[in-house]
Amino acid sequence: MANILVIADHDGASLKPATLNAVTAASKIGGDIHILVAGKGAQAAADAAAKVAGVAKGLLADDAAYEHQLPEDVAPLVVSTVKAGGYSHVLAGATSVGKNLLPRVAALLDVAAISDITAVVSADTFERPIYAGNAIATVQSADAVKVITVRTTAFETAASEGGSATVEAVSGAGAAGLSSFVSAELTKSERPELTAARVVVSGGRGMQSGENFPMLEALADKLGAAVGASRAAVDAGFVPNDYQVGQTGKIVAPELYIAVGISGAIQHLAGMKDSKVIVAINKDEEAPIFQVADYGLVADLFKAVPELTDKLG
Amino acid sequence: MKILCAVKRVVDYNVKIRVKTDQSGVETSNVKFSMNPFDEIAVEEAVRLKEAGTATEIVVVSVGPAQTQETLRTALAMGADRAILVQTDVATEPLAVAKVLKALVGKEAPGLVILGKQAIDDDCNQTGQMLAALLGWGQGTFASKVAPAGDAVAVTREIDGGLEVVSLKLPAVVTADLRLNEPRYASLPNIMKAKKKPLETVTPDALGVDVTPRLKTLKVAEPAKRQAGIKVPDVATLVDKLKNEARVI
Numbered sequence: 001m002a003n004i005l006v007i008a009d010h011d012g013a014s015l016k017p018a019t020l021n022a023v024t025a026a027s028k029i030g031g032d033i034h035i036l037v038a039g040k041g042a043q044a045a046a047d048a049a050a051k052v053a054g055v056a057k058g059l060l061a062d063d064a065a066y067e068h069q070l071p072e073d074v075a076p077l078v079v080s081t082v083k084a085g086g087y088s089h090v091l092a093g094a095t096s097v098g099k100n101l102l103p104r105v106a107a108l109l110d111v112a113a114i115s116d117i118t119a120v121v122s123a124d125t126f127e128r129p130i131y132a133g134n135a136i137a138t139v140q141s142a143d144a145v146k147v148i149t150v151r152t153t154a155f156e157t158a159a160s161e162g163g164s165a166t167v168e169a170v171s172g173a174g175a176a177g178l179s180s181f182v183s184a185e186l187t188k189s190e191r192p193e194l195t196a197a198r199v200v201v202s203g204g205r206g207m208q209s210g211e212n213f214p215m216l217e218a219l220a221d222k223l224g225a226a227v228g229a230s231r232a233a234v235d236a237g238f239v240p241n242d243y244q245v246g247q248t249g250k251i252v253a254p255e256l257y258i259a260v261g262i263s264g265a266i267q268h269l270a271g272m273k274d275s276k277v278i279v280a281i282n283k284d285e286e287a288p289i290f291q292v293a294d295y296g297l298v299a300d301l302f303k304a305v306p307e308l309t310d311k312l313g
Numbered sequence: 314m315k316i317l318c319a320v321k322r323v324v325d326y327n328v329k330i331r332v333k334t335d336q337s338g339v340e341t342s343n344v345k346f347s348m349n350p351f352d353e354i355a356v357e358e359a360v361r362l363k364e365a366g367t368a369t370e371i372v373v374v375s376v377g378p379a380q381t382q383e384t385l386r387t388a389l390a391m392g393a394d395r396a397i398l399v400q401t402d403v404a405t406e407p408l409a410v411a412k413v414l415k416a417l418v419g420k421e422a423p424g425l426v427i428l429g430k431q432a433i434d435d436d437c438n439q440t441g442q443m444l445a446a447l448l449g450w451g452q453g454t455f456a457s458k459v460a461p462a463g464d465a466v467a468v469t470r471e472i473d474g475g476l477e478v479v480s481l482k483l484p485a486v487v488t489a490d491l492r493l494n495e496p497r498y499a500s501l502p503n504i505m506k507a508k509k510k511p512l513e514t515v516t517p518d519a520l521g522v523d524v525t526p527r528l529k530t531l532k533v534a535e536p537a538k539r540q541a542g543i544k545v546p547d548v549a550t551l552v553d554k555l556k557n558e559a560r561v562i
Contacts, residue, residue: 137530181480182454242491307548
């Protein structure tokens with residue numbers, strides 16, 4: 001049985017949870033699981049990786065070139081590691097880091113990449129959503145190396161303690177000189193990020209104008225929720241398009257999704273239908289959103305939303 | 314600087330897709346197609362760079378069946394200068410498209426290639442990264458701002474938890490995120506003018522690219538259906554249900 005290489009998403013000190021989801025996906029494939037931590041001064045992250053249950057070996061590539069995970073520099077390292085170690089699978093969480101890096105690795109290996117898998121059928125066969133989750137494709141790869149990103153919400157997180165793997169040093173070619181990191185600006189908002197939020201409150205065309213969105217923000221703040229919007233609300237100019245939940249926006253799967261004044265167009269449903277509990281507030285009782293909502297309230301949102309905010313206080 | 318833009322013809326984002334009963338794929342006959350929304354943003358960005366005097370020519374490229382000409386005409390109506398259709402009836406995968414684009418980059422020698430970050434049909438989010446790898450160029454994926462200056466381009470990228478700015482040596486590959494811009498609508502006069510703009514058709518064979526799929530799709534199935542729940546009479550009941558029944562607040 002060949003070995004599986006999981007690429008760690010980390011901040012130097014600790015692993016991002018997505019790495020643990022990728023380890024679980026790897027364990028369903030079968031084979032020894034090795035984790036590659038590429039970074040600068042990332043010993044702590046490599047030690048954390050070696051403690052993850054089910055991991056057979058940690059690999060640490062410590063080089064200033066890998067500090068910001070630039071794919072131009074990290075991809076050749078992954079390729080040389082895969083070739084030296086004879087790995088059959090390369091996995092990473094489908095985070096912004098994983099999605100940026102793995103297709104580059106796949107092209108350098110001249111193999112197809114398989115994005116965002118939601119299930120492992122066998123060592124060469126995987127399920128992945130297409131058309132924004134409106135269909136599930138089962139695909140089989142005949143390539144020598146399978147390069148895969150893992151939809152984190154589809155796999156449990158592996159236990160971060162319990163493993164006792166050793167950490168080996170590996171080295172790569174270092175900086176490729178194609179790109180450089182300039183700066184990062186992480187959101188400091190009290191409100192959580194849309195794709196990671198436990199609760200999302202979204203507004204649609206029924207909000208009538210952008211001036212009415214603070215009403216949703218008040219509700220969101222009570223719930224510790226992120227605020228989203230439908231494409232209709234974005235196209236009408238109520239909010240910027242990074243609020244957009246849907247096929248052409250962000251895909252979310254929170255525990256609670258509250259859709260306010262959203263009719264429930266296909267394009268919107270595609271972005272939120274995997275939410276655990278969906279609440280719809282809409283004055284049109286025929287609105288398609290009610291066909292997917294666990295709890296529907298047919299009411300004027302301008303009365304219902306402030307009342308809801310009050311009752312949560 | 315010449316800009317190469319890649320666009321894809323996909324099932325329109327408003328269409329409720331149907332899975333074929335034999336599970337071989339998604340029904341695409343008699344369905345409305347349009348340009349992939351992320352590619353519209355890519356074309357818009359190229360046109361803006363031309364309007365700003367940074368770009369001299371915009372070549373728009375697509376890989377697909379004969380009908381893909383319409384998608385290319387749309388891009389021409391938005392402001393691209395000429396188009397190349399790489400015609401094939403094979404359902405192309407990102408690696409094959411990246412190889413086709415690499416061949417065209419070899420011919421056209423653009424200073425920048427702009428693509429959408431992903432197509433809304435296969436949802437792969439791979440082609441731009443693969444193209445950059447094959448060319449040995451830098452990649453600025455999920456871009457929300459693109460600022461070329463001299464022999465480099467500063468790209469602001471949407472990352473989990475915020476934004477990141479990277480500087481790429483030109484030539485480079487950029488993939489557009491939603492926030493990059495608001496694409497314009499093509500006006501009727503521009504649509505008419507676009508009909509006269511050059512559109513060249515080539516085949517993958519002529520470019521020396523094998524587009525045979527690497528992955529075998531065993532089946533395409535419908536996802537589990539979500540059941541409609543209940544309607545509550547008032548806000549108080551809603552709060553009560555969320556607290557005591559669903560236990561999510």
